[in-house]
Amino acid sequence: MEDIILENVSKDFGSFTAVDGVSLTIKSGELFSFLGPSGCGKTTLLRMIAGFETPTSGTIRLGNQEITDLPPYKREVNTIFQNYSLFPHMTLFDNVAFGLRIKKIPKAEIKDRVREMMTLVKMEDQAHKFPDQISGGQKQRIAIARALINKPRVLLLDEPLAALDLKLRQHMLIELMNIHDAVGITFIYVTHDQGEAMGISDRLAVMNLGKIVQEGPPDDIYERPASIFAAYFIGETNFITGQVKALYEDYLELSCDDGTGQSFEIDSSFQRPPVVGSRVTFSLRPEKIAISRNKPRAQDDINMLKGQIEDILYLGSHTQYIVRVGKLKFRVFSQHKRVYFDDKALDWEEKVWLFWHDTDTWMIEGDALEELTEAQLSEGGQLSRALKRRGS
Amino acid sequence: MKVFSRNWYKGLNLTAFSLVMAFLYIPILILIIFSFNDSRIIAGWQGFTFKYYILLFQNTAIKEAFRNTMMIAMLSTLISTTLGILTALALENKRFSGRKGLLALIYTPLVIPDILMGVSLALLFNFTRVNTGMITVLIAHVTFCISYTVIVVQSRLEGFDHSLVEAAQDLGARPSYIFWKIKFPLMMPGIIAAALLAFTLSIDDFIITFFTSGRGFDTLPIYVEGTIRRGTITTINSLSTLMIAFTLFLVVITKRIRKILVSAL
Numbered sequence: 233m234e235d236i237i238l239e240n241v242s243k244d245f246g247s248f249t250a251v252d253g254v255s256l257t258i259k260s261g262e263l264f265s266f267l268g269p270s271g272c273g274k275t276t277l278l279r280m281i282a283g284f285e286t287p288t289s290g291t292i293r294l295g296n297q298e299i300t301d302l303p304p305y306k307r308e309v310n311t312i313f314q315n316y317s318l319f320p321h322m323t324l325f326d327n328v329a330f331g332l333r334i335k336k337i338p339k340a341e342i343k344d345r346v347r348e349m350m351t352l353v354k355m356e357d358q359a360h361k362f363p364d365q366i367s368g369g370q371k372q373r374i375a376i377a378r379a380l381i382n383k384p385r386v387l388l389l390d391e392p393l394a395a396l397d398l399k400l401r402q403h404m405l406i407e408l409m410n411i412h413d414a415v416g417i418t419f420i421y422v423t424h425d426q427g428e429a430m431g432i433s434d435r436l437a438v439m440n441l442g443k444i445v446q447e448g449p450p451d452d453i454y455e456r457p458a459s460i461f462a463a464y465f466i467g468e469t470n471f472i473t474g475q476v477k478a479l480y481e482d483y484l485e486l487s488c489d490d491g492t493g494q495s496f497e498i499d500s501s502f503q504r505p506p507v508v509g510s511r512v513t514f515s516l517r518p519e520k521i522a523i524s525r526n527k528p529r530a531q532d533d534i535n536m537l538k539g540q541i542e543d544i545l546y547l548g549s550h551t552q553y554i555v556r557v558g559k560l561k562f563r564v565f566s567q568h569k570r571v572y573f574d575d576k577a578l579d580w581e582e583k584v585w586l587f588w589h590d591t592d593t594w595m596i597e598g599d600a601l602e603e604l605t606e607a608q609l610s611e612g613g614q615l616s617r618a619l620k621r622r623g624s
Numbered sequence: 625m626k627v628f629s630r631n632w633y634k635g636l637n638l639t640a641f642s643l644v645m646a647f648l649y650i651p652i653l654i655l656i657i658f659s660f661n662d663s664r665i666i667a668g669w670q671g672f673t674f675k676y677y678i679l680l681f682q683n684t685a686i687k688e689a690f691r692n693t694m695m696i697a698m699l700s701t702l703i704s705t706t707l708g709i710l711t712a713l714a715l716e717n718k719r720f721s722g723r724k725g726l727l728a729l730i731y732t733p734l735v736i737p738d739i740l741m742g743v744s745l746a747l748l749f750n751f752t753r754v755n756t757g758m759i760t761v762l763i764a765h766v767t768f769c770i771s772y773t774v775i776v777v778q779s780r781l782e783g784f785d786h787s788l789v790e791a792a793q794d795l796g797a798r799p800s801y802i803f804w805k806i807k808f809p810l811m812m813p814g815i816i817a818a819a820l821l822a823f824t825l826s827i828d829d830f831i832i833t834f835f836t837s838g839r840g841f842d843t844l845p846i847y848v849e850g851t852i853r854r855g856t857i858t859t860i861n862s863l864s865t866l867m868i869a870f871t872l873f874l875v876v877i878t879k880r881i882r883k884i885l886v887s888a889l
Contacts, residue, residue, distance in 0.1 A: 284790055304793040317791035321809045331795040382795060 233260040234295070235386055235418040236281060241290035242442075243276050250276040252442035253290070258420065260385075263412050265421040267429040268439035269465065274422045277439075278388050281420065282311045294385060310379035311388040315395060316371040318363040324350075324374050325359035331382040349377040352414065369400045376411060386418040393428060405432055426466050430454065438462045454517075456503075460596055463515040470521075470562050472514040472593070474498070476506050483590060486514070490558020498535040500593035513596050519565040520592040523553055525578060528587050535593065537562075537586045541578060553578070555586060562586060652868060659861035676862040683859060689847035692758070696843060697826040700765035705819045707766070708773025709811070715774075716781050727778075733771045741768060742835030749836060756838025764836040765829065769822040776821060780814025820878060824871075 236258040243251040251273040258264045266274035279285040281292060283304035292300045299307055310331075318327050328349055332342045350356040353373035363371060372392060379387055392408070393401045409432055412419050423429050429436050430450040437447040438461070446453055446462045457463035460471070474488035483499050484506070490496055506512050522528075528536065539562065543554035553564040564586060578584060662673035680686060711730070715723050733741065745764045749756055784807070792802045830845040837846060844867075848860050 282794060284793075304790070305796045305798055309794075311791070311794045313787055313791060315785075315787060317785070317787040319788060319791070319806060330792070330797075334796045334801065378795065 234258070235260040235262075236420070237293040238277075238281075239291045239293075241277070241280065241287045241292060243273070243280060243285060244288045249442050251280070251287075254442075254444055255290075256437060256444060256447065258386075258418060260418055261416055263409070263419045263421065263432060263434045265423060265429040265433040265436035266439055267423060267426055267436050267465075268445075270424055272439040273442040274424075274439050275390060278311075278390055278420065278422045281386070282309055282388050283307050308385045309388060310382055310384040310386075311390065312372075312375050312379055312392045314391045316363075316368075316375040318371055318374055318378070320363050322362075323359065324355065324361050324363070324366070327363065327374055328359075328377045328381055330378060335382075345381055346377075349381045352380070352411065353377045368396050369404060372396065372404060373407075376408075380411070380415060384417065386420060389419060389421045391423055392421075393423075393425075401428070408432060430466070438465060440465070456594060457515055457596060460513060460515075463594075463596060468518055468563060470516045470518060472498070472516060472560075473511060474514070476508050476510055476512060479505055479508050486512075486593075488560075490560050492558045494558055496537060496557070498537070498593060499533070499590040500535075500595060501591045502595050504597075506595070506597075514593045515596055516562075516588065516593050518552070518563040519550075519567075521562065521564045521586050521588045523555070523564045523566055523578065524585050524587075525582060527585050533590050534587050535590050539584060539586055541580055541582045541584055544578070544580060553584075555584060557586070655861055656865050656868070659858075659865040661858075661861075664858060665855075676858045680859045680862050680866075685842070686844075686847065686859065686863065689842045689844045692841060693827055693843040693845075696758070696761055696765055697823050699762055700769055700826045701819050701822040703762075703766045704769035704773045704822045705777075705815060707770055708777045708818050708822075709815060711770075711774045712777035712781050715778055716784075730771050730774050733768065734775075738768075738829075738831040739835075742832040745832065746835040756836060757841045760836045760838070761833055761841060761843070764832050765826045768829070768832055769825055772821050772825065773818040776818035777811065777814045780811055780817075784810060816878070820874070824874075 234257050236256075238254055238256040241251060241254045242249065254273075254277060266277060268274050276285060280287050283299070283302060283306075286301060290300075291298055294308060299309075318324075319330070322330070325346055328346045329342050332345060337345075346359070347356060350359055353376055355370060355373050355377065358366065358370070363374070366374070375392075389408075393404055396404060405428060408419075421429070421432060433450055435447060435449055436453065438445045438453060440461050445465075446458045453462060454466055457466065457469075463469050463471070472486075472488055474486040476484055477487045477497070478485040483501055486498050486500055487495050488498065500514060528534065530536070537557050539555040539557040541553055542556045542561065543552075545552040545554075550565045550567045553566060555562045555564055659676065660672050660674070661670055662675065663670040711726075714720060715727060717723070742764075745760075745767065749760050754760055788806055788810075789802055792806050797805070828845065829843075830849065833843050833846055834849075837843065842850070844863070848863070851860055
């Protein structure tokens with residue numbers, strides 16, 4: 233069953249288009265995330281579902297009911313605000329009871345249901361306190377209780393963890409998932425933090441410049457990004473551009489320029505066969521690449537490249553190597569598992585071999601320069617240098 | 625060296641504190657002491673007496689002036705605070721195109737000298753042939769209180785977190801419910817401050833009242849001035865002492881009123 237159906241929804245603020253023709257279906261009981269950089273339109277989209285903004289065009293449906301122009305107080309939707317927005321002049325009990333009092337529910341029932349909710353969010357012994365007497369994480373819990381007590385069909389969460397510190401954020405994320413499992417309603421989660429979105433979501437939509445770039449389960453988006461932007465925004469990646477040299481039944485041969493006039497060849501799998509001779513872009517995740525000073529045994533389905541270590545960043549759980557191949561730079565993540573026989577640590581300027589399975593090079597259609605804004609290009613420095621040099 | 629400078633600062637603090645306290649409270653202290661002085665004229669200490677407090681309560685003219693003052697103060701507080709709330713709410717609306725101009729016009733009377741306002745009101749009442757008396761005094765008091773009430777309430781509204789309104793809407797509250805349950809209680813400290821300010825300004829006013837009261841309608845300040853002009857000061861001392869006590873009482877209960885009102889809503 234579908235809970236939220238967006239059809240061609242757009243929102244203009246003056247001459248600025250915040251949301252641009254979004255169509256989307258969110259299933260009942262799903263934990264769905266909108267993920268994107270600030271200004272991508274994700275919060276505007278959420279506010280239109282909540283009823284705080286009216287779409288310039290398009291329709292929004294909640295189940296069978298069209299709610300496009302319905303005021304917020306008539307929607308079976310509740311929101312967790314980024315700054316919690318608890319009522320400062322009311323006790324936590326009164327905050328949580330707010331929605332029920334409007335519905336004129338008998339006092340005894342209100343008392344029971346508030347207690348039940350406070351227990352769900354583990355705040356049952358603090359009902360008499362005021363919002364300014366509790367911590368950020370606790371405010372978060374009260375905001376959740378205050379929303380869920382109304383038994384909404386859909387709970388909207390607008391960057392709910394943004395104001396918490398890292399440890400608490402990780403903790404609350406798991407808590408949110410548990411609450412979602414306990415109440416079983418649809419959650420729509422808005423965030424710019426890809427870690428949160430990946431960890432919590434059943435499905436997510438990556439947004440950029442008011443449009444949905446890709447939607448799907450987190451692993452699908454991570455492993456098989458449909459666009460340069462999706463690959464760039466979710467996780468980290470290396471972009472490789474090259475010319476299709478030969479196309480076989482289940483793999484293709486690619487010729488890549490390393491920037492010095494030399495070229496190297498790699499193999500890759502593909503979903504849709506490109507035209508031989510065309511220029512294509514590949515995404516290669518840094519953790520898929522193995523690094524070693526010893527040349528690995530040649531195998532059909534392994535790509536190998538020789539390079540030189542330019543930088544080593546020790547990051548605790550793993551080390552990031554920047555490896556130069558010609559003028560290109562590859563990022564490589566190497567986990568600190570001590571089962572390798574390469575026991576002497578790699579050093580700066582050392583010549584190394586990079587190798588990875590050819591199915592890990594993921595072909596992306598589209599032109600990077602058109603899909604990413606200038607700022608995004610300069611963030612992914614390597615990408616812009618590589619692409620601009622090639623003039624693609 | 626360190627010890628020296630610390631002592632130096634300590635001395636400075638003490639001097640400043642003593643000077644300020646002396647300036648503020650010596651005249652009041654003298655007033656209180658002399659309200660118990662057994663003498664008809666301003667003179668040295670003649671002995672302790674409660675006589676003038678008793679005389680005070682027997683004086684019908686003072687009682688009348690007190691009643692007038694309280695009535696004017698309460699009515700002008702009520703009217704000017706209500707108007708202040710409404711104006712501040714109107715000024716909050718960003719789509720109200722005359723908002724900046726109106727705000728400037730509201731601020732201006734704060735810097736206009738009282739005497740100018742008194743004369744202009746007297747001229748107005750004369751021109752419109754309104755009989756001076758209670759009504760004209762009330763109008764005058766509302767006039768000079770309203771700038772203060774608007775500004776106090778408006779400054780409270782300025783810090784209002786609009787997301788609370790959205791949160792209430794989201795939880796199913798209609799606009800009128802949101803106003804009475806969220807917005808109004810959160811405005812309450814500002815409203816109380818505005819009302820207290822209006823009340824004290826009204827009780828206190830002499831100049832504007834002088835120009836707009838005419839004969840036969842005396843407020844306490846007007847009565848006090850008239851009595852002193854006639855040369856008797858003793859009941860005035862005791863009256864002033866009682867007024868000081870009343871003011872202190874107001875200051876003390878203000879905090880309590882605020883708490884009670886906020887929790888009642």
